[in-house]
Amino acid sequence: MSSANRGVNIGPPRFKIAVHAIVWLAKSNNILSSAMIADQVSSHATFMRRVLQQLAVTGIVESRGGREGGYILRQDACQITLGDIYSAVSTGCAEPDEDVDCGEAGAQLDQELEKILYEAEQQTIDHLRQYTIADVMNRVDFFKI
Amino acid sequence: MSSANRGVNIGPPRFKIAVHAIVWLAKSNNILSSAMIADQVSSHATFMRRVLQQLAVTGIVESRGGREGGYILRQDACQITLGDIYSAVSTGCAEPDEDVDCGEAGAQLDQELEKILYEAEQQTIDHLRQYTIADVMNRVDFFKI
DNA sequence: TATAATGTGCTTGTGTTAGTTGCAATTGAT
DNA sequence: ATCAATTGCAACTAACACAAGCACATTATA
Numbered sequence: 001m002s003s004a005n006r007g008v009n010i011g012p013p014r015f016k017i018a019v020h021a022i023v024w025l026a027k028s029n030n031i032l033s034s035a036m037i038a039d040q041v042s043s044h045a046t047f048m049r050r051v052l053q054q055l056a057v058t059g060i061v062e063s064r065g066g067r068e069g070g071y072i073l074r075q076d077a078c079q080i081t082l083g084d085i086y087s088a089v090s091t092g093c094a095e096p097d098e099d100v101d102c103g104e105a106g107a108q109l110d111q112e113l114e115k116i117l118y119e120a121e122q123q124t125i126d127h128l129r130q131y132t133i134a135d136v137m138n139r140v141d142f143f144k145i
Numbered sequence: 146m147s148s149a150n151r152g153v154n155i156g157p158p159r160f161k162i163a164v165h166a167i168v169w170l171a172k173s174n175n176i177l178s179s180a181m182i183a184d185q186v187s188s189h190a191t192f193m194r195r196v197l198q199q200l201a202v203t204g205i206v207e208s209r210g211g212r213e214g215g216y217i218l219r220q221d222a223c224q225i226t227l228g229d230i231y232s233a234v235s236t237g238c239a240e241p242d243e244d245v246d247c248g249e250a251g252a253q254l255d256q257e258l259e260k261i262l263y264e265a266e267q268q269t270i271d272h273l274r275q276y277t278i279a280d281v282m283n284r285v286d287f288f289k290i
Numbered sequence: 291t292a293t294a295a296t297g298t299g300c301t302t303g304t305g306t307t308a309g310t311t312g313c314a315a316t317t318g319a320t
Numbered sequence: 321a322t323c324a325a326t327t328g329c330a331a332c333t334a335a336c337a338c339a340a341g342c343a344c345a346t347t348a349t350a
Contacts, residue, residue, distance in 0.1 A: 007263075011262060013339085046340075064347095066295055109284075114152055118152075120153075123269070124155060209316095210317060214325075
């Protein structure tokens with residue numbers, strides 16, 4: 001999976017990979033190791049583990065350690081939304097900017113902008129909540145349920 | 146202006162700098178050189194020229210070459226919206242992803258996701274259209290009109 | 291116990307963006 | 321006409337964010 005231009009200016013870069021991983025988990029309907037998922041999405045096992053762990057802490061997938069371990073969906077494909085995934089992979093990359101060094105007035109302006117952008121992002125997440133993984137899968141023949 | 150963590154996962158990085166620049170132009174209500182603007186927003190003249198040029202092609206500012214040249218607003222602060230600015234600084238960084246190399250099905254899935262994200266971004270822009278530069282300025286004492 | 295997986299720290303690679311320099315073209319002041 | 325100040329633009333460098341990849345401790349199961 002290339003890490004070139006993302007095409008749109010919204011969403012963390014991991015978002016699409018996370019969706020791909022969940023789609024494959026939904027299709028297999030089984031436990032899959034990070035290595036197997038990485039193969040399917042042309043990524044790498046270690047990176048997938050990090051992404052899948054973010055999905056695990058929000059309860060979208062469950063991780064099992066040890067032999068025969070891996071990841072398995074904890075919710076049905078028609079219950080998981082793109083908004084859920086966006087939120088899950090955003091955690092940890094949404095700390096507020098450190099204070100800018102362009103003066104008091106500039107800093108205040110920046111804070112106000114930050115508020116507005118935060119609000120816009122929340123609305124984006126709401127918008128993405130209308131699409132479930134099942135919806136997305138049904139848009140592609142190969143994954144159709 | 147730090148280029149560290151952006152705090153939110155939406156908008157091109159230049160967005161906030163572009164807003165700052167326009168706010169200063171609105172406050173001064175006069176022609177300002179790239180060097181003067183760069184000073185105000187703690188950035189650099191050449192970089193500001195790049196950003197301001199994007200704002201010029203969409204008609205938000207006007208650029209004048211030569212001695213006594215610089216940039217000046219072409220619209221009133223209460224007519225320029227954050228959505229306009231977002232669109233302006235997004236041009237040229239929103240080409241679609243190159244085709245991913247994770248198989249036909251994966252590529253199709255990716256295209257569908259891309260459509261959904263594009264739609265989400267358009268809605269973000271619409272959302273940002275409700276805020277004018279004048280609104281933003283009135284949120285900060287120093288810039289209050 | 292041996293095996294196969296996750297979790298995670300660390301290093302390396304790479305693409306994107308900002309910073310910087312240099313200079314031609316342009317425009318107004320003198 | 322000359323000079324000074326500015327944009328526009330190309331090229332290069334630097335910084336940063338993120339993914340890729342390795343190593344290994346930990347964990348769980350056959």
